[in-house]
Amino acid sequence: MKVVALVPIKLNSQRLPHKNILPLAGKPLCWHILDTLCQVDKIDKVYVYCSDEEVVKYIPAQAIFLKRDKELDGDLVKGFDIYRKFIAEVDADVYVLAHTTSPFIKKSSIENALEKVLQGENDSAFSAERIQTFAWYKGKPINYDINDVPRTQDMEPIWLETSAFFMFEKEIFTKHNRRIGFNPYIQEVSDIEAIDIDEKKDYEMALKLVEMEKKSE
Template sequence: MKKVAMIPIKLNNERIPGKNVKCFSDGIPLINLIQNACLHADVDKVYVYCSSEGIKEYLVSGVEFLKRPQYLDSDSSNCNDIIREFIKQVDSDIYVVSHATGPFTRSLSINTCIEKVETEGYDSAFLAKRIQEFLWSEGKTINFDIQNFPRTQDLTPVYSETPGAYVFLKETFLKYDRRVGINPYIHEVSEIESRDIDYPEDFLIADAIYTEIIKSMDSSYWGDKYEKR
């Protein structure tokens, strides 16, 4: 089966200007990490899908640039809109969509999701962080009885999607018009791997993790085929 990875990028982020190409303390752009993770995953091609050709200077060797329509940069567009347009331009049996804001995504995790979709009958897969905490919403408990609360380890876990990888069959997206079908595989990842960068403080935390933890690790963190560049 043909497998293609797509990294959607826009350069006009509001909350963190230039977020996707913002550099860590050592000068490595944020976008580099997810490109490398995708390059060393089990895919045939990796594309950065961006409306601006200015992104080309940030491409890692082996990653291809594909220009997308400018309207997809608007706040009213979501990832499904981007995928819909990408599928028109690039044909594949399986698509992997990974975001630069999940910089600590491992190639091994992407491959696990691909394998589940390709060989085990799941129509889609994604990475998620397990949350097993006392949760509230609008002044009410969500997952526990306030009068007879259990130990945290006995709470029913919920899962928060991470931006690292969404994997799905082409037919799944065409049928449901979304990246997650009706039989998804949820691959649980660690606190570090689940890091998402939405706000300035998120980038500061990610920079600290990258500088103090990730850079000192060998390639085994990322996956068997990964080589840091």
């Protein structure tokens, strides 16, 4: 089966200017997820889908730059519009959609989830953080009975999608317009892997984490 990774990038991010090329651990932010994907043996090609050729200066040599239309950089453009364009241009059996904002995702997490899809056990997979505590939504508890409060270790966990990756068979997207299929595998990731850099405070946290790791070496 042909497996292709897609990493959409735009250089004119709003909430955190120049987010994708900000330095982290001596490399641009976008470099980290791309380098991890390039190390996964069962991913045949890793594409950077960006409208600006300047991005080539910031990505690993193994990654493939594919220029996309400038119109896809618009603030009102949805991610699914970008994915649809890419899939129309690059054929594959399985797509691995990953995001630069998750620089700490582990190679082993990607490999494990991808294996589930390739073996046919699941039609898709996504990274998620396990939350096992009392949660409410619209004024009501959603994972426990307020009249019979359980121990937290006995609670049914809630899974929060992270931005790290979504994997899906081609038909899941082209036929059903979904990035999560009907029998998804949920890849549990650690707190650190779940870090998503969208705002300044997220970036500052990532910098502190890198600094702490340096000191512990």
